[in-house]
Amino acid sequence: MALTTSPASRNFNGARAIPQYQRTWNNLRKSFSWAWLDIVCQYRRSKIGPLWETINVLVMLTGLAVVSSAIFNSSLRDVIGYVAIGIIVWSAIGALITEGSMAFVRNTGFVTGSTLGIDLYIGRSVFKVLITFAHHLLIYVLGVVVGLIPLGFTSLLALPGIVLLFTNGFWVITTLGLICARFRDVDPIIRNLLQLAFFVTPVFWNYRTIASNRQFLVDYNLLFYFIEIIRSPLLGEIPPASHYLAVLGVTIVGYLIAWLTYRRMRAQLAFFV
Amino acid sequence: MTHVRLNQVNVRIPIYDSQGLRLLRLPFFKESRVGTNTVSRSGGVIIMHALKDISLDLAEGDRVCLIGHNGAGKTTLLRVVAGIYPPASGTVSVQGEIFALLGTSIALNSDATGYENIQLMANLYDWPKEDYAATVQDIEEFTELGEYLSLPTRIYSSGMQARLSFALATAQAPDILLIDEGIGAGDAHFQEKAQARVQNFVSRARIMLLASHSDALCRAMCTKALVLSKGEGVFFGDIEEGFKVYAALQ
Numbered sequence: 001m002a003l004t005t006s007p008a009s010r011n012f013n014g015a016r017a018i019p020q021y022q023r024t025w026n027n028l029r030k031s032f033s034w035a036w037l038d039i040v041c042q043y044r045r046s047k048i049g050p051l052w053e054t055i056n057v058l059v060m061l062t063g064l065a066v067v068s069s070a071i072f073n074s075s076l077r078d079v080i081g082y083v084a085i086g087i088i089v090w091s092a093i094g095a096l097i098t099e100g101s102m103a104f105v106r107n108t109g110f111v112t113g114s115t116l117g118i119d120l121y122i123g124r125s126v127f128k129v130l131i132t133f134a135h136h137l138l139i140y141v142l143g144v145v146v147g148l149i150p151l152g153f154t155s156l157l158a159l160p161g162i163v164l165l166f167t168n169g170f171w172v173i174t175t176l177g178l179i180c181a182r183f184r185d186v187d188p189i190i191r192n193l194l195q196l197a198f199f200v201t202p203v204f205w206n207y208r209t210i211a212s213n214r215q216f217l218v219d220y221n222l223l224f225y226f227i228e229i230i231r232s233p234l235l236g237e238i239p240p241a242s243h244y245l246a247v248l249g250v251t252i253v254g255y256l257i258a259w260l261t262y263r264r265m266r267a268q269l270a271f272f273v
Numbered sequence: 274m275t276h277v278r279l280n281q282v283n284v285r286i287p288i289y290d291s292q293g294l295r296l297l298r299l300p301f302f303k304e305s306r307v308g309t310n311t312v313s314r315s316g317g318v319i320i321m322h323a324l325k326d327i328s329l330d331l332a333e334g335d336r337v338c339l340i341g342h343n344g345a346g347k348t349t350l351l352r353v354v355a356g357i358y359p360p361a362s363g364t365v366s367v368q369g370e371i372f373a374l375l376g377t378s379i380a381l382n383s384d385a386t387g388y389e390n391i392q393l394m395a396n397l398y399d400w401p402k403e404d405y406a407a408t409v410q411d412i413e414e415f416t417e418l419g420e421y422l423s424l425p426t427r428i429y430s431s432g433m434q435a436r437l438s439f440a441l442a443t444a445q446a447p448d449i450l451l452i453d454e455g456i457g458a459g460d461a462h463f464q465e466k467a468q469a470r471v472q473n474f475v476s477r478a479r480i481m482l483l484a485s486h487s488d489a490l491c492r493a494m495c496t497k498a499l500v501l502s503k504g505e506g507v508f509f510g511d512i513e514e515g516f517k518v519y520a521a522l523q
Binding site (some may be wrong): 026030033034037038040041044045109110111112113114115116120182267268270271272 | 286287289352355356357358359371372373374375376381382384385389393396397399425453
């Protein structure tokens with residue numbers, strides 16, 4: 001169990017002689033229980049805890065569905081399922097990005113004071129978003145019960161979509177966490193862009209209604225594919241393979257970026273926070 | 274064999290602060306009694322030379338206290354040993370499992386109760402499941418927090434936090450224990466208990482590094498001292514000698 005170090009290189013994951021996949025699995029399990037405790041505490045301080053966020057989402061989607069149906073001249077009944085799922089998935093995307101920028105800054109005490117690996121803070125952030133997202137799915141269930149959202153076997157196809165979305169959460173949080181810890185100007189910029197992205201991404205407006213000369217807004221918008229691989233199966237359509245390919249491409253490139261960022265910045269993290 | 278070896282370790286801490294640092298007049302660092310006096314500027318970043326050519330060789334059973342002025346590099350040294358700070362040059366070789374308790378509280382979630390924090394700690398640090406009940410009982414006895422363990426740790430006084438933190442840090446007897454200031458917050462009775470616990474802990478041939486300004490605590494827990502001044506090691510050896518050297522520095 002030797003842990004000999006040369007300058008600026010060190011095994012930061014603790015020195016255990018167990019296989020990597022097992023360590024990864026253990027760390028996922030550990031960070032899940034940490035996130036779970038965070039959510040439990042959230043419930044404790046207010047009566048309905050994270051469900052407040054679900055209520056926020058519900059209010060937001062109702063309002064936007066009304067606006068959307070008025071602008072695009074369709075009935076509320078037609079758009080509400082589309083808008084609802086769009087907003088629910090968007091809230092997870094937004095939360096992953098904003099959580100990401102705070103992942104290490106918020107854990108300063110642990111980063112500078114403990115030997116815990118940073119994968120635990122990353123996992124903690126991803127799983128917190130996942131558990132909150134699971135709360136929002138109550139809205140989906142409600143939509144199905146009242147008959148606004150269809151339910152069929154195709155709906156099951158949303159599961160791989162959700163897994164893919166949160167798989168991307170890990171690289172997003174690693175990359176943004178490190179960059180935002182070092183460069184504090186990045187966080188406000190990202191929040192700004194996120195706001196813009198919400199309007200240019202077909203979250204609450206239907207991508208089929210876009211003018212042909214603005215089609216690029218949909219085609220080159222990678223966030224759109226992340227929404228569609230969850231939304232279209234839930235609305236009874238099988239997403240085209242190209243959507244999955246786009247998402248897989250982003251996943252691979254994303255992990256590559258995260259790996260490069262990690263290699264470059266991990267050792268200095270304690271100096272940043 | 275558990276060991277901690279530092280060879281010619283230098284640590285340079287960059288201070289990223291885009292505003293204001295331009296106005297700092299670096300020569301004035303030499304005049305301050307605290308901190309390091311070697312501060313340089315590189316681009317827009319101020320770099321503190323926090324540790325200079327530190328070499329140290331610790332073997333099983335060594336209990337070392339780090340003494341020195343505020344900012345002399347005590348915590349930085351602990352962070353280097355823990356692998357939190359990378360050395361700018363030199364090598365750090367550590368054999369054995371490290372537990373670091375830097376800062377006053379290691380409560381993982383201050384809204385969670387003492388018991389929940391113990392549980393999470395057990396989970397994060399892979400405490401053996403079969404001994405868990407016994408460990409919790411041990412922590413209950415050591416901390417004497419009683420019903421407070423069922424309350425959120427955010428309401429604990431600093432002394433109570435110190436009790437819980439120290440109990441958690443020593444619950445599993447890591448090979449190498451790194452402790453910073455914080456536990457000084459405990460009352461006299463606690464200090465006695467902590468001392469007994471450390472004695473027991475070190476009798477199992479382990480290494481402890483303690484950074485503290487409390488002479489009593491250092492004497493109670495350690496046998497050796499490393500005296501740091503402005504980032505340099507000025508003495509390493511017997512604790513009483515160390516205090517003399519430190520007194521001469523003032």
